[in-house]
Amino acid sequence: MAQINQISGSPVVDYMARDYDSLLQAMYALVPSKLPQWTDYSNEADFGNVLLEVFAHIGDILSYYQDRVANESFLGTAQTRRSIIEHLRLIGYKLSTAAPASASLDVTVASTVNSIVTIQQGDAFATKSRKNKPSLRFEYTRPSPLTINFNAITAVNGRKTFLGIPVEEGRLIQSEILGTSNGSANQRFVLSHKRLILTAITGLQPASRDVLLLTQLGAVITTWTLQESLAFSRAGQNDFAIEIDENDEATIIFGDGSFGAIPANGAQVQVTYRAGGGAIGNTPANTIQTIVGAPQLALLGAQVTNPTPSTGGADREDIAHAVQHAPAVFRSLKRAVTGADYEALALSLNGVGKVQAKATGWNTVTLYVAPSGGGKVSDTLEADIKAFFEDKRMLSQIIEVADVNYVPIYVTAQIGVQSYYVRTEVQANVQQAAAALLAFDNVGFGQTIYLSNFYQAIETVAGVQFVNITEFRRGNEPPGTVESTGILKLAPNEVAVTPSDTAYATGIQVQIVDQGGL
Numbered sequence: 001m002a003q004i005n006q007i008s009g010s011p012v013v014d015y016m017a018r019d020y021d022s023l024l025q026a027m028y029a030l031v032p033s034k035l036p037q038w039t040d041y042s043n044e045a046d047f048g049n050v051l052l053e054v055f056a057h058i059g060d061i062l063s064y065y066q067d068r069v070a071n072e073s074f075l076g077t078a079q080t081r082r083s084i085i086e087h088l089r090l091i092g093y094k095l096s097t098a099a100p101a102s103a104s105l106d107v108t109v110a111s112t113v114n115s116i117v118t119i120q121q122g123d124a125f126a127t128k129s130r131k132n133k134p135s136l137r138f139e140y141t142r143p144s145p146l147t148i149n150f151n152a153i154t155a156v157n158g159r160k161t162f163l164g165i166p167v168e169e170g171r172l173i174q175s176e177i178l179g180t181s182n183g184s185a186n187q188r189f190v191l192s193h194k195r196l197i198l199t200a201i202t203g204l205q206p207a208s209r210d211v212l213l214l215t216q217l218g219a220v221i222t223t224w225t226l227q228e229s230l231a232f233s234r235a236g237q238n239d240f241a242i243e244i245d246e247n248d249e250a251t252i253i254f255g256d257g258s259f260g261a262i263p264a265n266g267a268q269v270q271v272t273y274r275a276g277g278g279a280i281g282n283t284p285a286n287t288i289q290t291i292v293g294a295p296q297l298a299l300l301g302a303q304v305t306n307p308t309p310s311t312g313g314a315d316r317e318d319i320a321h322a323v324q325h326a327p328a329v330f331r332s333l334k335r336a337v338t339g340a341d342y343e344a345l346a347l348s349l350n351g352v353g354k355v356q357a358k359a360t361g362w363n364t365v366t367l368y369v370a371p372s373g374g375g376k377v378s379d380t381l382e383a384d385i386k387a388f389f390e391d392k393r394m395l396s397q398i399i400e401v402a403d404v405n406y407v408p409i410y411v412t413a414q415i416g417v418q419s420y421y422v423r424t425e426v427q428a429n430v431q432q433a434a435a436a437l438l439a440f441d442n443v444g445f446g447q448t449i450y451l452s453n454f455y456q457a458i459e460t461v462a463g464v465q466f467v468n469i470t471e472f473r474r475g476n477e478p479p480g481t482v483e484s485t486g487i488l489k490l491a492p493n494e495v496a497v498t499p500s501d502t503a504y505a506t507g508i509q510v511q512i513v514d515q516g517g518l
Contacts, residue, residue: 018059018060019063093326095316095319097248097277098314098315098316099199099277099313099372100168100170100274100312101169101277101279101281101313102166102311103283103308103309104163104306105167107162107302108160108304111158113301114150115150116149118296119146119148119165119297120140120145121142121172123140123293124138124139125138125167125304126138126292127289128290138169138310140166150162169277171275171276172272172273175270176273177269181267187263188253189271190251191249193273195248195276196242196248198211199350199388211226211273212271213270217268224238227240230259230260234259234260235257235259238261239255240252240255277314279314282309282372285307287306289304311371311373311374312373312380314373317350325344328340328344329344331344336392342389350372352385353374356368363397364398365397365398367399367400367401368404370440374406374440382401404493404495406497407475408498409472409496409498410479410499412509413468413469414470414511416467416512417512418464422463426463429463434454434458436507438496439507443495445493446491448488449496451472451486451487454472454508
């Protein structure tokens with residue numbers, strides 16, 4: 001009989017009682033009753049033993065595939081991304097693509113520059129390439145151009161600075177030719193670049209925000225609208241949908257004439273989209289300093305930088321998150337009524353790491369949002385969130401997006417190291433164990449931080465002889481103090497973080513006070 005076992009924290013259907021050894025043993029047990037004339041089967045050289053071993057081997061392989069089929073048949077036990085995608089498609093849930101990080105750039109030119117320059121969609125900037133860390137491309141993505149009049153900017157210390165060019169990580173793919181329509185139903189075209197950046201899909205949101213699809217037949221150009229599904233598209237309606245597989249390949253899907261229109265026979269299909277995204281785009285401050293695709297600025301000798309870190313970059317939704325989160329989205333029926341509905345739907349938008357919904361007025365809901373990886377909410381992410389809820393909120397509801405209050409937690413620990421351990425290794429392990437308590441993924445809104453948890457985490461590290469925590473406080477308390485109650489209570493819209501101070505860069509300051517160790 002099948003058993004449900006826990007492997008790496010996930011339920012797995014286990015048929016492994018039917019492995020090679022058990023199958024071979026079972027067949028040997030049947031020999032006396034089924035083949036009584038075979039008496040020398042204990043002889044390893046007997047050809048019958050070869051046959052039994054072959055059968056056991058084949059049975060082991062079949063048992064393995066039976067395991068796989070059984071596991072992949074249920075959402076709770078499925079292990080592959082492809083199976084999860086297919087299961088969740090039944091309830092209308094799509095796994096989120098990677099979200100691009102956003103940043104704000106400052107542009108500085110000499111005081112003698114009085115030109116007027118225009119930043120266009122696709123103008124690009126980048127971080128510097130380093131060993132084992134390739135350059136990252138950031139682009140101006142808004143459809144409306146941004147005009148900079150350096151003549152109207154006052155020079156300071158011989159330089160003029162324009163503040164706030166919004167950019168996103170990724171690359172704009174313009175007017176890619178996908179092929180030619182053959183006039184048949186349900187045509188599919190695969191994008192040549194993987195890792196399509198796709199934010200919220202809603203009929204009220206301009207399709208050009210993510211994907212701009214055109215078909216051209218002679219002089220006739222037809223614009224198509226991106227929909228989450230073609231199930232509600234009418235006959236002749238110029239809609240298309242996108243499916244993304246387990247390998248991050250995106251496929252454009254047209255209708256069959258009854259649900260969505262069919263592109264005219266012979267029409268050329270071309271698409272403009274952006275590719276990229278991921279947590280790799282969350283870069284520190286002052287790292288985006290190269291102009292790679294904005295010659296109008298390069299000709300002026302301009303210098304760019306990001307005074308604050310880029311935030312909001314998130315990898316594609318993993319299957320564990322999808323399995324856990326999809327039922328809540330399904331229960332909300334994709335309608336935002338309660339606070340739990342708002343939170344569940346907001347978390348389905350990639351780039352949102354944490355969210356808390358609060359009613360701040362009779363018709364106002366404020367979403368306190370922490371982007372993936374922490375940081376402040378960018379203008380781009382805020383716009384995406386509001387657009388995402390446009391067809392999900394109640395008619396009179398007003399959606400506001402606010403930053404969470406990050407509260408740095410300062411911890412300093414004195415430790416003793418046992419004599420037969422390497423001091424630096426123990427120190428690093430202690431920092432790692434304690435820092436995990438304040439990691440972004442391990443903290444929540446209004447969480448209570450206990451001093452005892454830090455003692456417990458540090459004392460379990462191999463090589464620690466003793467520990468004495470000499471500092472445990474919020475950022476607004478005097479340095480070097482220990483909260484007398486051993487408890488730090490955070491407000492509902494506060495989230496604990498590690499301090500930005502150099503001494504606490506690893507999350508906790510560790511001091512070795514004995515002379516033991518190597």
